[in-house]
Amino acid sequence: MTPDEFTATYRExxxxxxxxxxxxxxxxxxxxDVAQDAFVALLKATLHDExxxxxxxSVAVKNRSRDVLRHRKVAHKYAPFETFGPLSAEYALSVALFIxxxxxxxxxxASQRRAIVLRTYAGLSEAEIADRMGWARxxxxxxxARARASLRRELAEVA
Known part of the structure; x- marks a missing residue:
């Protein structure tokens, strides 16, 4: 294929x-990009019939398009969390608060941390915590109570 024929084919x-x-x-x-790739493939191909x-x-475009879709699927599956788009302000604040x-x-x-986590986050009663930890109620x-007071002070300094 001559350069002029290629240009005409490209324009058409x-x-x-x-x-x-x-x-x-x-x-x-x-x-x-996919269409450009098809023309690059045409330059490399040896076609005996114009x-x-x-x-x-057309086949080159369809194949390359499928490759792009497969790549997107794999990239999305293994993408780090940050690439999923902008986060809402509420979500960002909740993450900051959690940190x-x-x-x-x-x-x-350690003993206060265990007690407050079991009470607040695990939702256990004082009796259940006492039984689990081998402590008196x-x-x-x-x-x-001491853990809550300490956490209030710590978190007040952050806010």
């Missing part, structure tokens, strides 16, 4: 191929 088929690719991949920029060029280009709570919990003595109350 490019809009149709971009439209075909856009219907498959869903966006214009990727569709244009009548097969339109069919070759602050975890940091504040780490400042507590009054010990659970005092550890939980």
């Amino acid at each position: 088929h490019y809009p149709r191929l971009v439209n075909l690719a856009r219907r498959i991949v869903g966006d214009q920029a990727t569709a244009e 009548q097969t060029v339109p069919r070759f280009l 602050d709570i975890i940091a504040a919990l780490r400042t507590l003595p 009054g010990t659970v109350k005092s550890h939980t």
